[in-house]
Amino acid sequence: MKTQMCRSIPRALGALVLVATLGLSACEVNRETGSRTLTGAAVGAGAGAVTGLITGDFLGKAATGAAAGAAGGFIYDQIQKR
Numbered sequence: 635m636k637t638q639m640c641r642s643i644p645r646a647l648g649a650l651v652l653v654a655t656l657g658l659s660a661c662e663v664n665r666e667t668g669s670r671t672l673t674g675a676a677v678g679a680g681a682g683a684v685t686g687l688i689t690g691d692f693l694g695k696a697a698t699g700a701a702a703g704a705a706g707g708f709i710y711d712q713i714q715k716r
Contacts, residue, residue: 670711671704678703 682699686692 667708667711670714671707674707674710675700675704678706 679696679700681703682695682697683692685699686695689695
């Protein structure tokens with residue numbers, strides 16, 4: 635079981651890097667918007683990782699937390715621009 639999880643970590647990280655690279659290269663991002671979105675993603679990934687360590691499914695929880703945090707950071711940025 636442990637070796638299977640160790641094999642899936644590089645795949646998941648590679649997929650995450652690919653998606654992030656494609657997402658960032660698709661359009662020009664305002665520096666402040668990008669910073670807030672990235673901060674939200676980092677905080678969400680950290681919270682998800684901690685939850686995943688406690689409950690299991692580390693990668694799934696970290697990815698879900700990163701997505702939720704990025705969405706939250708982007709929404710916060712859009713509200714602040716008003």
